[in-house]
Structures are given as structure tokens and as C-alpha cells.
Amino acid sequence: MPLGKRITLLTSPDERTNFIPLEDDGYIFSFSQNPEDIDTINLEDLPNLLIVELAIIPKEERAAFAQRCKKVGIPVLTLISKDDYSTFDPFMEVEDFIFSPFNATELNSRIKRTLWRTGNWDSGQFIRTGDIVIDQERYEVSVAGRKIILTFKEYQLLCLLAANPGRVYTREILLNRIWEYDYFGGTRTVDVHIRRLRSKVEDANHIFIETVRNVGYRFRAS
DSSP states (O other), X not given: OOTTOEEEEEOOHHHHGGGGGGGGGTOEEEEESOGGGGGGOOGGGOOSEEEEEGGGSOGGGHHHHHXXXXXXXXXXXXXXXXXXXXXOOTTSSOSEEEEESOOHHHHHHHHHHHHHHTTOSSSOOEEEXXXXXXXXXXXXXXXXXXXXXXXXXXXXXXXXXXXXXXXXXXXXXXXXXXXXXXXXTTTHHHHHHHHHHHHHHOBTTBOOEEEETTTEEEXXXX
């Protein structure tokens, strides 16, 4: 699961809702409607991938936009409507394209393929939020520089929640995502693991996981 991969969506608001199913795969999405925003991103904040809805960029500016992205090292995957395909330049310097509306499973495969081809699959392995740092390559967690020892299930729970701060996960979704089947003990096992996880990563100065009453849990947005 590609937790922590940062993807910027340069799309219309209507298109953004189609990416919701991919959030459960651990991608961290940011959004923009302005192509000029690409010129203001700090090098340390560059996303692993830029997904662009081709229709929002004027035809005469598309080639130059792709070159700007390449210059700063951002791989580009374009969304193309069937109506816009006739104007698509096959020589434009982008990594891949997909027709919109798209199938989420197919798009996920194309994202993974693009990240792998461009060397971004293993980069950006850290999830950082506040004082908590998760090194996904070494399966290590630290809080304010203090190394935390977690079980694998606790680690998986923390990664999923921390990669999507502010998003509420029901107990049923967490059970399905982490245990991947209907666990015999029911959703209570989620509560038990969350309680143990909190006891290890939280203290008086660090509260990361919030309970949403009668629903589930979320990672506190910084």
C-alpha cells in the first residue's frame, strides 16, 4: 500500500470527487485549479506526482506547462476527456494519460506504474505530522525523537490514520483495511488496538488520535 505518496490534483472541483475512493489507498491529495501554482511550490514540498485535467489548461499553453513540470522534476499524468482527445499532443512531455471519466482501479495502477517508472515509488517514504515521524522503509516510528516500538497491526493503523489527517474512519472500515476480513472478535478489536497505540505514541503533550463518538477515529489535523 503506497502510504504517504503525495499527489497534487490540478482539476476542476467536479473532478475531485472521483478521487475519493483512492484516499483509502493511502495517497495524500492536495488540490489546485490554477496551473501557475506549480511555479510557487518549494523544492522540499514537491509532490510525487501531478495529475492534471487537461481541459483546464489552454491548448496553446499545454506543452510549455509540461516542460515546466519536467524542469522541476514533477511527473505528470493527464486526465483527458474523450471530447478533448482529438487535440491531445502525443509528443507532450507527460508520463501517461487516462480517459475521464476513469475507473479508480485502472487509475491506481497507472499511478503506481508512473511512480515506479519515475523513481518516485520508494522516495518520500516518510510520513511527518507534528512531532511524529513514520519511516515506512524501515517500519520505524518516533515521537519528538523518541523511538516507539509498535506491533505490526498498531503500525498499520497509525500509517493509515496519519497519512490522511482529519479523515474519519469507522471501526468497520479500519477492520476491513487492516485485518482485511471480518475479524472474529468484531470491531472491539479496533478499539483495543487504538487504545494500545495511543498508550505508546501519546502523552500529555502529544495527542494524535481523536475519537469520533459512535463513529470511529481520525488523526488530528495539524
